[in-house]
Amino acid sequence: MDPEIVIDIRDLTHRYKTHQALGGVSFTVQRQSIHGFVGPNGAGKTTTLKVLATLLKPQRGDVSVFGHDIVRDCKAVRRKIGFMPDHFSMYRQMTVFEYLDFFGAAYGIGLAQRDKIIGDVLALTDMAGRKDDLINGLSRGMQQRVSLARVLVHDPDLLLLDEPASGLDPRARIELMEILEELRRLGKTIFISSHILSELATLCDHVTILDRGQVKYTGTMRGLITSSDGDLATYQLTLAAEHPATSDSLAKLPGMQRVTPPLPNEARYTLTFDRTQLALNTILQTTIASGGQVVSFAEDVKHLNQAFMDLTEPGVRSDQ
Amino acid sequence: MNFPLLALFTRSLREDARGAATYWARAALATFILLVLAGMAATKSWIGAPGKNFFIGIVSLQAISITLVGLSYFGSAITEEKEEQTLGLLRMTDLNPLSILLGKSTSRLGGALLLLAAQFPFTIFAVTLGGVSLGQITATYCTLGAYTFLLCNVALLGSVIARRTAGASTFTLLVMGTLLAAGPLLGAWNQRLLQHGVDLGLKPLADTLWKASPLARLIEILGTGFSGSLAGWQVASNLALGVVFFMAAWAAFGRFCDRVPVEGGSAVASKKMLGLSLRRPPRPQAYALIWKDFYFLGGGRLGLIVRIVGYGGSAIFAGIGALKGNGPAGFTAAGSLVTFVFSIDLAVLAARMFGTEIRDQTLSALAMLPLNIRQIAYRKALALLHVALPGAIAVLICGILTITSFSGALRSSSAPTPSLVAMLVSQTIANWVNIILLVHVVAWLSLIMKRGAVPVGYVTTQAFHTIIAVGGMALAAALGSFRGGNMAFLSYSQFVGVGASIIAIFILHRRGLRRLEALVGES
Numbered sequence: 001m002d003p004e005i006v007i008d009i010r011d012l013t014h015r016y017k018t019h020q021a022l023g024g025v026s027f028t029v030q031r032q033s034i035h036g037f038v039g040p041n042g043a044g045k046t047t048t049l050k051v052l053a054t055l056l057k058p059q060r061g062d063v064s065v066f067g068h069d070i071v072r073d074c075k076a077v078r079r080k081i082g083f084m085p086d087h088f089s090m091y092r093q094m095t096v097f098e099y100l101d102f103f104g105a106a107y108g109i110g111l112a113q114r115d116k117i118i119g120d121v122l123a124l125t126d127m128a129g130r131k132d133d134l135i136n137g138l139s140r141g142m143q144q145r146v147s148l149a150r151v152l153v154h155d156p157d158l159l160l161l162d163e164p165a166s167g168l169d170p171r172a173r174i175e176l177m178e179i180l181e182e183l184r185r186l187g188k189t190i191f192i193s194s195h196i197l198s199e200l201a202t203l204c205d206h207v208t209i210l211d212r213g214q215v216k217y218t219g220t221m222r223g224l225i226t227s228s229d230g231d232l233a234t235y236q237l238t239l240a241a242e243h244p245a246t247s248d249s250l251a252k253l254p255g256m257q258r259v260t261p262p263l264p265n266e267a268r269y270t271l272t273f274d275r276t277q278l279a280l281n282t283i284l285q286t287t288i289a290s291g292g293q294v295v296s297f298a299e300d301v302k303h304l305n306q307a308f309m310d311l312t313e314p315g316v317r318s319d320q
Numbered sequence: 321m322n323f324p325l326l327a328l329f330t331r332s333l334r335e336d337a338r339g340a341a342t343y344w345a346r347a348a349l350a351t352f353i354l355l356v357l358a359g360m361a362a363t364k365s366w367i368g369a370p371g372k373n374f375f376i377g378i379v380s381l382q383a384i385s386i387t388l389v390g391l392s393y394f395g396s397a398i399t400e401e402k403e404e405q406t407l408g409l410l411r412m413t414d415l416n417p418l419s420i421l422l423g424k425s426t427s428r429l430g431g432a433l434l435l436l437a438a439q440f441p442f443t444i445f446a447v448t449l450g451g452v453s454l455g456q457i458t459a460t461y462c463t464l465g466a467y468t469f470l471l472c473n474v475a476l477l478g479s480v481i482a483r484r485t486a487g488a489s490t491f492t493l494l495v496m497g498t499l500l501a502a503g504p505l506l507g508a509w510n511q512r513l514l515q516h517g518v519d520l521g522l523k524p525l526a527d528t529l530w531k532a533s534p535l536a537r538l539i540e541i542l543g544t545g546f547s548g549s550l551a552g553w554q555v556a557s558n559l560a561l562g563v564v565f566f567m568a569a570w571a572a573f574g575r576f577c578d579r580v581p582v583e584g585g586s587a588v589a590s591k592k593m594l595g596l597s598l599r600r601p602p603r604p605q606a607y608a609l610i611w612k613d614f615y616f617l618g619g620g621r622l623g624l625i626v627r628i629v630g631y632g633g634s635a636i637f638a639g640i641g642a643l644k645g646n647g648p649a650g651f652t653a654a655g656s657l658v659t660f661v662f663s664i665d666l667a668v669l670a671a672r673m674f675g676t677e678i679r680d681q682t683l684s685a686l687a688m689l690p691l692n693i694r695q696i697a698y699r700k701a702l703a704l705l706h707v708a709l710p711g712a713i714a715v716l717i718c719g720i721l722t723i724t725s726f727s728g729a730l731r732s733s734s735a736p737t738p739s740l741v742a743m744l745v746s747q748t749i750a751n752w753v754n755i756i757l758l759v760h761v762v763a764w765l766s767l768i769m770k771r772g773a774v775p776v777g778y779v780t781t782q783a784f785h786t787i788i789a790v791g792g793m794a795l796a797a798a799l800g801s802f803r804g805g806n807m808a809f810l811s812y813s814q815f816v817g818v819g820a821s822i823i824a825i826f827i828l829h830r831r832g833l834r835r836l837e838a839l840v841g842e843s
Contacts, residue, residue: 055687056841075690082688089685093616098600105608106689150685 003033006158006189007052012061014047020213021047023281024061027208027218029191034184036221037193040312043210045193046086049162052191053083065158077109082151086162089150092136096127096146099135100153107154121149124177141172146181160241161192165199174305177203197308201225211312225301232257233275234300237283239267239292246292253278253286270300328415328423336431346438352783353378353442359790360449363797369451376542378443379460381782382436383534386468387496388775390432394475394773395488397424398577402483407577417573421476421566422678429472433465436651452542459541459550466551466558467534470497474567480569481576485771499561503530532557609686609699617672618707619820627665627707634658655718662711663755664774669704670759671773675766678839689838694833719748743814750814750821757781757821760828767835784824785817792816 007029012024022044039045048172050056051063054074060257062069068076091099097118104114108182125145130138133254135146144164161180164294165173180190180203194200200207201221208218217224242262249270251259255277260270271283280297287294302310360374387512401424402406410420439692440461446452451477471492478491507526530536537554540546601620604611614620635658686696705712723744761784762777769776792813 044801050841051617053684055684073694078688078690083684085681085684087681089682090680091612091682092680102604102608102612102690103685105604105606106691108606108690111603111605117683312614 005029006031006066007035007191008062008064009048009052010062012048012058012063013049014044014051014056014059023246025210025212025213025215027215027243029189030206032184032187032189033206034190034192034204035209036197036200036207037191038197038200038207038308039193039210040195042212043195043312044213045195045210046162048189048210049083049160049193053081053160054078055083079154080156081158082154082156083160084147084151084162084164086166088140088147090143090147091134093134095132096122096138096149097131097145100149103150104153109150109154117155118149118152121152124152124182125149140173141168143175144168144172145179148176156188158189158191161190163193163195164284165194173199180222185310198304201304209308209311216311224307225304226299231274233273235271235273235280235283235297236289236300237269237271237297238295239269239287240295240309241293242267243290243292246287246290249290250283253282255315267295282292326419326422328410328419329427330423332423332427333430333805336427340432346435349435349439349839350442352787353439353785356790357442357445357449357793359787362794363790371449372451372542374449375443375446375452375457375460377786378439378446379464379538379542381779381786382439382464383467383538384782384795385779386432386471388778389772390468390471390475390775391489391492391550391774392485392775393432394425394428394472395479395482395492396485397421397428397476398479399482399485400771402577403485405657411578417577418570418637421480421570421573423478424788425479425566425569429469432468432472436461436464436468443784453546455550456541456546459546459548459552460538462540462551462555463534463537466555466562469562470499470558470565473501473562477565477572487740500535502534503527523583524577528553532561534558576585607699609689609691609696610703613673613703614706618703619677623707624710627710631658631662631743634661635714635717655715655722658711658718659715659751659755662708662715663758664778665711666704666708666755666759667762667774667777669707670763671766671777673700673704673763673766674836675773678767683836683840688789693836693840697833698838715751717749723748730763746814746818750818753821753825754781754785754820757784757825757828760810760825760832763833764828767832767839784820788817788820789813 005028007027009028010026012022012025013020025044025048037045037048047056051058051070052065054070054077057071064070065077066080068080071076077173091102094102100118100121101114104117109117118131119128122131124149127142127145127149130142135143138146148161148164151161165176168176180192182192192200192204197207197209204221206219207221207224209216209224237250245259247259250256250269251269253273255274256271257274258270258272262268273283284294284297287297356378357374360370363370401410415423435755440457442804443457444454474495475488475492478488478495481484482488482491503526506522506529510520510522510526513522531553534554537552540548540552552828601611601615603809618624619626634654636655674683677686687693689696691699726763758781761781762773765773765780795816796813812834
């Protein structure tokens with residue numbers, strides 16, 4: 001087992017009566033990464049998260065967290081993970097401190113240690129000033145912070161967050177993302193689900209896209225938005241005006257696979273080349289030498305929404 | 321039907337007509353009646369007027385069922401919209417208060433009356449067993465129908481005034497208790513005054529109030545040789561009062577329902593009651609789950625004090641009454657009352673044990689603790705036992721006093737005591753098994769029902785006991801009469817009843833844990 005792999009899911013399948021929620025899902029999550037888990041409504045994200053959180057037994061497939069099988073070593077897994085569901089799981093008649101104190105005690109943390117931990121998580125979530133307030137009186141954003149604080153009380157290494165930003169206003173979302181960044185810096189691995197890819201774009205380094213119970217993409221966020229594939233790179237070269245001589249010169253370069261001619265009235269060329277054989281400097285030097293006037297030269301980046309739309313299927317599945 | 325006035329009413333009727341639960345409830349009731357009827361038919365050679373006994377049993381169960389189920393079913397008519405914060409959405413439509421009241425309450429009343437009507441043809445079979453006439457059965461159903469109408473509208477007013485169903489149920493209980501007890505209390509007071517030579521002329525009023533109660537009417541109808549009208553003063557007064565309460569609910573709607581306060585607006589942690597500041601609970605140590613449920617479900621120290629005072633006071637009151645010469649009967653009555661209150665208290669706690677976790681969506685957070693579902697359930701049950709301890713002690717004391725009192729009384733009358741004392745002991749054991757069964761039924765129902773687990777659980781448990789008792793009687797009849805006489809038969813019935821209850825507890829226990837596991841996955 002690779003110690004760098006925190007979550008290892010292989011061929012996970014789950015069915016609810018007539019509805020196939022997951023059909024052979026496989027992917028891994030790296031240690032200390034923020035791994036986005038994206039998919040449209042009904043894709044199977046929550047089912048996967050429930051399986052990872054040991055709340056649902058997998059019907060088929062192998063799932064391990066930190067090398068522990070989630071069925072056989074359920075208690076060991078629970079000690080290492082913190083799960084925040086997509087709803088507020090709150091005892092509203094408790095104060096913020098009582099709520100965290102209860103979960104601390106339920107995890108068997110001693111009184112003195114609990115005080116320190118609760119102080120730390122309240123400071124991290126910026127709720128220290130509201131610790132004596134009743135949860136019932138807190139706003140949605142504050143309740144979300146308390147929920148996150150609860151997840152952190154037993155100091156888990158892996159956080160499973162199911163759509164934590166849903167229903168939050170833009171400011172609360174940004175603040176939540178900042179807290180998650182801070183948690184990553186503290187060495188936590190974060191597995192976060194959302195049905196909005198752009199929400200996770202700046203936060204996540206890895207992403208898995210799920211649609212209709214199938215993995216459509218798993219890998220780096222950069223790999224998703226760029227058209228590059230391994231050693232093969234795709235770049236956009238925009239010139240001041242169309243310049244056939246430049247196009248010809250570039251096509252003759254060793255390692256250049258394809259030079260897509262520009263659309264009418266658009267002097268933008270798409271270059272596909274082997275980055276091990278051809279350096280970016282060489283491309284630029286050749287362009288300038290052939291008389292082309294460079295306006296911009298950048299990696300071909302798709303818009304996140306476009307990438308998402310390309311990977312997922314339109315409409316609602318018929319068995320929902 | 322496109323009239324806004326009847327829009328909700330029509331929708332509710334449609335939902336009821338489409339829902340499988342409606343038909344299951346009717347089929348279950350009919351099956352229950354037929355089973356009891358078959359049992360009574362099999363044992364008719366033992367019992368005089370089996371038809372009447374059967375009918376009295378069914379009617380008693382129905383009257384209790386209507387009261388208990390009605391408290392939450394009718395009481396939640398408007399409060400369920402308040403709790404789910406959908407009342408404002410209804411008010412934004414063309415629906416006026418009258419149409420909301422009609423739609424939310426009258427459809428429930430219709431459903432309850434239809435449930436009564438569905439039983440009517442089956443209870444008529446009682447005539448064939450002897451001891452009861454068709455007139456008595458019809459008059460009884462008229463009485464129950466009018467009582468249901470009154471209860472529904474009292475609960476509707478409670479539902480309009482209160483913010484939560486529990487508040488509406490408490491209001492209904494207090495109003496109905498006052499209405500039903502007013503006659504006897506006034507009569508007793510008048511009697512006292514007359515003994516002191518004071519005559520305020522309260523007797524006609526006390527009699528009128530007493531005759532308006534369904535209990536008085538049922539006693540009259542089920543008496544021998546009843547030949548009165550189908551609908552007497554009780555029916556007329558209950559219907560009229562029901563209309564008055566409906567009007568009151570309509571009048572109060574704007575005041576209490578137009579601006580529903582936002583849930584828990586206060587962020588202040590300290591609570592005050594009767595001018596006293598209530599401290600927050602101490603910090604949890606080991607067994608945090610027990611701490612949580614004791615303080616936040618069972619009422620904590622305040623709940624414990626209230627229970628100690630309530631149950632302790634009842635036990636002391638019963639003891640003083642018995643010492644004054646009420647004798648064994650006094651102990652039995654007090655013991656039965658304390659046992660009944662304790663079983664309902666325990667049932668309410670059992671319903672809340674998992675019901676609140678499901679309602680507040682906290683089950684998944686609990687399930688994430690390094691405990692399995694069995695450990696979670698047992699720790700929660702242990703917290704419940706801590707809360708219920710004063711009641712349990714009071715019930716035990718009452719039981720011991722009853723047995724001691726009976727054995728003392730019989731010893732002095734030189735009657736053969738051991739068998740009766742043994743029967744009382746076994747009765748006490750049976751009572752405890754019944755309470756444990758009720759708790760299991762209610763806890764299990766709270767996992768499958770959104771509300772009403774306590775009344776439905778109570779009715780289901782009583783129906784279960786009735787079927788087992790009648791089934792036991794039928795079996796005994798089939799096997800031939802008991803040589804040991806009535807006492808032996810009663811012991812046999814208790815043995816069968818306790819055995820069946822223990823099996824049911826075991827099954828519910830297993831199914832409950834499985835259901836909890838499934839709920840965790842669904843949550």
